[in-house]
Amino acid sequence: MxxxxxxxxxxxxxxxxxxxxxxxxxxxxxxxxxxxxxxxxxxxxxxxxxxxxxxxxxxxxxxxxxxxxxxxxxxxxxxxxxxxxxxxxxxxxxxxxxxxxxxxxxxxxxxIRTGAVSGVATRLLARDDADDVAILGSGVQASSHLAAMLVARTARRVRVWSRSDDNANAFSERESSRHGIEIEVMPSAKEAVEGADIICTTTSAREPVLMGEWLSP
The missing domain is CATH 3.30.1780.10 (ornithine cyclodeaminase, domain 1)
Incomplete structure (x- = not known):
């Protein structure tokens, strides 16, 4: 066979x-x-x-x-x-x-699959008008999750934060060109998620990078 x-x-x-x-x-x-x-x-x-x-x-x-x-x-x-x-x-x-x-x-x-599961959840659970996306991380899963979020919703604003400034800037340049959108690099995770409708945590950090008090109601 x-x-x-x-x-x-x-x-x-x-x-x-x-x-x-x-x-x-x-x-x-x-x-x-x-x-x-x-x-x-x-x-x-x-x-x-x-x-x-x-x-x-x-x-x-x-x-x-x-x-x-x-x-x-x-x-x-x-x-x-x-x-x-x-x-x-x-x-x-x-x-x-x-x-x-x-x-x-x-x-x-x-x-692809990991980001796709988050994309399915976003498609079914996020508000229809959710259009402000925050990505915490700049690796493979950050790219996958961004692609999934852009399928699930039309993004008006995309922000990214990474523990490495160089990686965050490289992510912004690469993914902005790939998707034809502007991706803002933020100096802190808190600033990246402030007012965001959709937040994707895609780091390998062993300590929390996202705090509950930063989330908008």
């Missing part, structure tokens, strides 16, 4: 944000009906001298009938290298005989 191999660039071409949001909404509805199995991630932490972890995430959906497994490595030490901190593969199986149908690069899927 032939197995389809889908690489990172092909995932990017085949799964734009709007399509991924629709797929994720369908998957969430299926899970909500009790027609899916989505257990917690299983992870093995690597020795301290190596750092990082390897994790596995199996899942099953009854409609459409499918099951899959994501195997991923998380290597924080990759920041600043040519390699993504999150790498892995998604395996897709058919449900009648359990045969492997496809193997897909997980890096791009992880980036």
């Amino acid at each position: 032939k197995v389809l191999i889908v690489n990172q660039s092909e995932v990017r071409q085949l799964m734009p944000m709007n399509a991924c949001m629709d797929i994720m909404e369908t998957a969430l509805v299926t899970l909500g009906k009790g027609q899916g199995v989505n257990p917690l991630r299983w992870a093995t932490f690597l020795p301290e001298e190596v750092g990082g972890l390897i994790g596995m995430m199996p899942a099953y959906l009854a409609d459409p009938p499918s099951m899959g497994l994501k195997a991923v490595t998380v290597m924080p030490g990759n920041h600043g290298t040519p390699y993504d901190a999150h790498q892995g593969a998604v395996l897709l199986f058919e449900t009648e005989y359990g045969c492997l149908r496809a193997m897909m690069d997980a890096t791009e899927i992880t980036g």
Whole structure:
């Protein structure tokens, strides 16, 4: 049996944000009906001298009938290298005989899917006139979440804050060009979220970067 191999660039071409949001909404509805199995991630932490972890995430959906497994490595030490901190593969199986149908690069899927879930929530829960977006962070998930927010709502204003000024400026330049909008770089997280309708926290910080008292009613 032939197995389809889908690489990172092909995932990017085949799964734009709007399509991924629709797929994720369908998957969430299926899970909500009790027609899916989505257990917690299983992870093995690597020795301290190596750092990082390897994790596995199996899942099953009854409609459409499918099951899959994501195997991923998380290597924080990759920041600043040519390699993504999150790498892995998604395996897709058919449900009648359990045969492997496809193997897909997980890096791009992880980036798009995570933002897409937030996009679905925003599309369903945010006010219709929500148009002031704040992004806290400037990495892969910041880009993914911005793309999702722009699908969910028409943004009048977009602000970004990052712990790294250089990264925030690079994000603003790159994403402004990508989406044809102006993105303001803010000097603090508090100023970034002041009066915002939609706030996306996309950092890897272990301490809070967003305080409840900063939120507008």
